[in-house]
Amino acid sequence: MTVGIVGAGQLGRMLALAGYPLGLDFLCLDPSRDAPAGQVAPLLHGAFTDRRLLARLGQRCEVVTFDWENVPVTSLRSITRSHGARIAPPVAALATGQDRVAEKRLFERLGIPTTRWRAVSSRMQLEHAVEAIGLPGVLKTRRFGYDGKGQVVLRVAADTEAAWRALGNVPLLYEELVPFDCEVSIIGARSTRGELAIYPLCGNVHGAGVLRLTCAPFGPARWQTLAARYLTRLLTHFRYTGILTVEFFVRGGRLIANEMAPRVHNSGHWTIEGAATSQFENHLRAILGLPLGATRALGHSAMINLIGQLPAPSKVLSVEGVHLHDYGKEPRPGRKVGHLTVVEPTARARDARARRLLADLAVSARIP
Amino acid sequence: MTVGIVGAGQLGRMLALAGYPLGLDFLCLDPSRDAPAGQVAPLLHGAFTDRRLLARLGQRCEVVTFDWENVPVTSLRSITRSHGARIAPPVAALATGQDRVAEKRLFERLGIPTTRWRAVSSRMQLEHAVEAIGLPGVLKTRRFGYDGKGQVVLRVAADTEAAWRALGNVPLLYEELVPFDCEVSIIGARSTRGELAIYPLCGNVHGAGVLRLTCAPFGPARWQTLAARYLTRLLTHFRYTGILTVEFFVRGGRLIANEMAPRVHNSGHWTIEGAATSQFENHLRAILGLPLGATRALGHSAMINLIGQLPAPSKVLSVEGVHLHDYGKEPRPGRKVGHLTVVEPTARARDARARRLLADLAVSARIP
Numbered sequence: 067m068t069v070g071i072v073g074a075g076q077l078g079r080m081l082a083l084a085g086y087p088l089g090l091d092f093l094c095l096d097p098s099r100d101a102p103a104g105q106v107a108p109l110l111h112g113a114f115t116d117r118r119l120l121a122r123l124g125q126r127c128e129v130v131t132f133d134w135e136n137v138p139v140t141s142l143r144s145i146t147r148s149h150g151a152r153i154a155p156p157v158a159a160l161a162t163g164q165d166r167v168a169e170k171r172l173f174e175r176l177g178i179p180t181t182r183w184r185a186v187s188s189r190m191q192l193e194h195a196v197e198a199i200g201l202p203g204v205l206k207t208r209r210f211g212y213d214g215k216g217q218v219v220l221r222v223a224a225d226t227e228a229a230w231r232a233l234g235n236v237p238l239l240y241e242e243l244v245p246f247d248c249e250v251s252i253i254g255a256r257s258t259r260g261e262l263a264i265y266p267l268c269g270n271v272h273g274a275g276v277l278r279l280t281c282a283p284f285g286p287a288r289w290q291t292l293a294a295r296y297l298t299r300l301l302t303h304f305r306y307t308g309i310l311t312v313e314f315f316v317r318g319g320r321l322i323a324n325e326m327a328p329r330v331h332n333s334g335h336w337t338i339e340g341a342a343t344s345q346f347e348n349h350l351r352a353i354l355g356l357p358l359g360a361t362r363a364l365g366h367s368a369m370i371n372l373i374g375q376l377p378a379p380s381k382v383l384s385v386e387g388v389h390l391h392d393y394g395k396e397p398r399p400g401r402k403v404g405h406l407t408v409v410e411p412t413a414r415a416r417d418a419r420a421r422r423l424l425a426d427l428a429v430s431a432r433i434p
Numbered sequence: 435m436t437v438g439i440v441g442a443g444q445l446g447r448m449l450a451l452a453g454y455p456l457g458l459d460f461l462c463l464d465p466s467r468d469a470p471a472g473q474v475a476p477l478l479h480g481a482f483t484d485r486r487l488l489a490r491l492g493q494r495c496e497v498v499t500f501d502w503e504n505v506p507v508t509s510l511r512s513i514t515r516s517h518g519a520r521i522a523p524p525v526a527a528l529a530t531g532q533d534r535v536a537e538k539r540l541f542e543r544l545g546i547p548t549t550r551w552r553a554v555s556s557r558m559q560l561e562h563a564v565e566a567i568g569l570p571g572v573l574k575t576r577r578f579g580y581d582g583k584g585q586v587v588l589r590v591a592a593d594t595e596a597a598w599r600a601l602g603n604v605p606l607l608y609e610e611l612v613p614f615d616c617e618v619s620i621i622g623a624r625s626t627r628g629e630l631a632i633y634p635l636c637g638n639v640h641g642a643g644v645l646r647l648t649c650a651p652f653g654p655a656r657w658q659t660l661a662a663r664y665l666t667r668l669l670t671h672f673r674y675t676g677i678l679t680v681e682f683f684v685r686g687g688r689l690i691a692n693e694m695a696p697r698v699h700n701s702g703h704w705t706i707e708g709a710a711t712s713q714f715e716n717h718l719r720a721i722l723g724l725p726l727g728a729t730r731a732l733g734h735s736a737m738i739n740l741i742g743q744l745p746a747p748s749k750v751l752s753v754e755g756v757h758l759h760d761y762g763k764e765p766r767p768g769r770k771v772g773h774l775t776v777v778e779p780t781a782r783a784r785d786a787r788a789r790r791l792l793a794d795l796a797v798s799a800r801i802p
Contacts, residue, residue: 086451086474088747089760089772106454106474178453207737342755357752364732380455384725387710403456 068093069350070127070151072114072142075135076393076402077330078103080338081133084346088356089281095123102393114141115163120136120372124149131155131352135163135327136210154258154353155308159300159328166239167323173323176299181315183241189230195240196226202243205229217275219243238251241307244322246315248434250285251294251333253311253345254361255302256353263348265341268333269434270313276400278431280333280369281416282340285316292321299391300326309334309349315394317358332371332402339389340367340409365409368420370429372404377427382406385423436461437718438495438519439471440482440510441502442636444761444770445698445714446471448706452714454523456724463491470761471501482509492517497721499523499676503695504578520627520640522721523676527668527696534576534607534693540679541691544667548691549683552611557598563608564594570611573597575604585643587611612690614683616802618653619701620661621679621713622729622762623667625718631716631726632662635711636701638681639800644768646799648701648737650708653684660689677702677717700739700770704790707757708777733777737787738797740772745795750774753791 067090071078074096082092082103092107099111112119114137123130124145129152132142139161142153162168166183173180184195184206196203201223207216218229220240249272254264269284271275283290297312304310311331314321334345343351343359351358375397382388389407397403406423410416417433424431435458442464450460450471460475467479480487482505491498492513497520498598500510507529510521530536534551539550552563554573564571569591576585586597588608615689617640622632637652638645651658665680672678681697682689702713711719711727719726743765750756757775765771778784785801792799 083451083454086447086762087757087759089744089758089762091473105459106705356748359751360754378456380724383719383727386728389455390457391455394454395456 067091067354068127069353070095070123070130070133071107072123072130072137074098074101074103074107074109075133076102076395079106079393080335080346080353080391081131081330081349082107084338084344085269085350088347088350090350093126095119098224100288100396102395103124105394114138117144120145121148124151127151129154131349131353132160135160135329135331137166152353155306155310155328156304159304159306159310163326163328164209166206167237169326170239172300172303177297178296178299178323179320181241181244183239186238186240189234192226192230192238192240192428196220196223197242199242203240204243205233206239206241207233208239209236215275233420244315244317246317246322248285248316249313249324250289250293250316250321251311251313251331252297252311253334253337254294254297254301255309255345255348255358256306257352257358258307260356261358262298262301263361263363264297264338265334265345266290266363267293268336270333271431271434273431274400276371276373276402277332278371278373279420279428279434280336281420281434282367283363283433287315288319289321296321296323308353309345333369335405336367336369336407336409337361338391339407340364365410365411366413366414366416367407368433370406370420370423370427371402372427373402373408374399376404381426382423385419385426387419388423435459435722436495437721438463438491438498439475440498440500440505441785442466442469442471442477442493443501444470444763445501445762447474448703448714448759449499449698449717450475450711451758452706452717456715456718458718461491463487468762468764470763473762482506485512488513489516492519493517494625499717499721500528501697502608503697507532521677523674523696524672527672527674527678531694531696532577534574535605538607540668540671544664544671546664546667546691547688548717549609549612551607553723554606554608557602560594560598560602560606560608564588566672567608567610572611573601573609574607574609575601576607577604583643588651608771612683612685614685614690616684617681617692618657618661618684619679619681619699620663620665621699621702621705622665622669623677623713623716623726624674625676625720625726626723628727629667630666631712631729631773632665632674633702633705633729634658634731635661636704636765638701639799639802641799642741642768644770645700646739646741646797647788647802649781649788649802650704650735651731652802656687657684657689664689664691676721677713701737703759703773704735704737704775704777705729706759707775708732716744732783733779734781734785735775735777736801738788738791738795738799739770740774740795741770744772749794750791753787755787756791768794
């Protein structure tokens with residue numbers, strides 16, 4: 067059985083590595099010849115819009131998934147239409163995740179608390195949105211945002227001009243900047259047979275818009291219950307198949323949905339060593355109609371992103387119990403090139419180890 | 435960094451899957467075009483004695499390892515001689531493991547208790563050996579034995595004739611058949627920097643000469659101490675690099691060495707999910723001079739070999755906590771095509787789960 071992956075980044079790479087023990091084969095499509103997943107699985111090299119390559123993917127794969135949220139929806143639809151290959155997760159969920167306005171509307175429709183927001187498509191609409199929502203706020207592109215890209219924070223009215231100049235040439239959305247206590251994410255799977263499996267809540271720390279650190283399990287049971295309830299509404303709404311992630315701000319005990327990602331997620335990398343079944347394996351099990359694996363945590367995990375360049379393996383591997391994940395990428399400032407995971411029997415031991423690693427790596431993230 | 439693997443079986447496959455997260459690349463050599471490791475890593479397709487392919491392996495790899503104990507020693511030596519690539523584990527250990535007489539002599543020289551034995555190269559020597567060692571006993575080929583192949587049990591004097599007819603055309607060894615209480619194995623690594631890391635003892639159950647089931651950790655602390663002491667003598671003797679395995683019979687609290695395998699071992703597959711660092715990752719760390727990873731058990735593991743053909747994944751994966759490893763092999767009677775691992779917080783829970791799986795699979799192995 068061959069699984070197609072549109073996109074061959076680190077998520078595709080970890081999907082393939084999780085799928086080989088299940089006896090699966092993989093075929094990726096990516097515009098980069100040295101993409102991380104292309105180093106461990108066959109790669110069709112070309113644009114995400116290349117109809118010839120999309121056709122080949124559809125012909126050779128029983129099911130096609132994606133590892134990037136900005137894959138063109140039309141590309142995936144062309145695979146289904148012409149070759150009958152199943153796409154999972156559903157294209158409708160990808161389309162919603164690609165449009166911040168559609169996403170906000172869906173959150174509201176499903177009773178999932180989210181930030182106050184206004185769509186903005188003119189300078190005047192921006193002025194009105196700032197008036198209605200207040201300051202501070204964030205101006206975001208409706209589409210193609212990730213890792214904090216396509217976002218400008220407005221702290222005072224005078225910031226409006228610069229923000230408009232930076233982003234004003236595409237459809238936008240203005241939303242309140244939530245002064246959160248912490249950030250969390252919930253990751254869960256729904257299988258083609260309707261089975262659900264939801265992971266323990268993740269506590270996340272971002273720096274410059276990029277995830278730096280995740281600790282899991284995280285937070286009181288009430289947060290877990292709330293987050294799982296909101297996630298389940300989305301999974302059910304889409305008759306979803308695969309892994310879905312929702313990120314929340316936490317403020318005064320309330321969970322406020324920030325965004326959803328219809329794919330395996332950076333904040334779930336700890337599940338490779340830290341949960342009974344990894345998010346990658348459960349994504350594959352879900353889209354193939356296999357029974358889902360247990361999602362329980364095996365201890366207290368911390369995942370630290372390696373950004374820009376990898377530390378010397380001999381250095382990080384000398385720390386007891388550290389698991390290194392090198393994505394096989396060239397170093398570049400701001401780029402996620404790998405991650406480290408530690409799993410400890412107690413939260414205290416986990417925090418101590420994470421603190422030591424952060425110090426060794428000279429990363430200034432606090433433990434959440 | 436590219437690691438060469440002579441042999442592309444399931445051990446090579448699991449080595450590659452363990453090495454990708456460390457940022458390693460792999461290149462295998464195997465006479466079978468659809469070998470398990472060749473499905474997840476580039477494959478040079480040809481005989482183990484093909485000098486042209488061996489040369490290419492030596493040129494393209496920093497270090498060359500092997501995943502099969504019957505790889506011709508001369509092939510490995512040719513790589514070192516002509517291309518300077520490092521071979522690990524040491525060829526001397528492989529050569530000893532390939533010759534049961536050399537292996538027995540080394541055990542004796544290092545004070546490692548082993549079975550009583552005699553070399554046999556004629557019908558008359560066999561008669562004398564049976565007289566000296568007694569019955570029951572086992573006649574084995576000196577070379578190229580694995581999974582119980584090349585062995586005949588002699589229970590009464592009349593069996594001598596048939597045994598000689600079955601095996602008498604190659605150099606042999608006759609040894610006592612130890613009426614053991616149980617079988618155990620110890621797996622450990624020595625790195626190029628001389629660092630040692632030894633795993634908890636494994637309790638093994640064989641059927642028809644093939645490993646069926648491993649439980650770990652296993653047995654009293656005294657057995658662990660003894661086994662680790664014997665293993666350390668061998669690691670030190672060879673100035674070994676990589677994973678080395680020794681199998682023992684246990685009888686009346688004594689450990690009696692049966693054989694050694696200079697490679698990752700079937701009885702160590704539980705370490706993928708059941709130990710802080712898998713045997714595959716530690717083999718790579720050891721041969722590359724990286725710090726060795728912790729070998730502690732994360733719980734109580736059972737590993738069950740899947741022999742002949744795989745069960746339906748939807749069936750085995752419906753058992754909570756089961757990890758499936760499909761080697762990507764065609765089904766064939768007696769062939770190891772995959773394995774299952776469970777890791778539970780207690781030995782009792784592990785045994786209950788293993789019993790259920792054995793019943794589901796209609797395998798008649800008892801829990802050791």
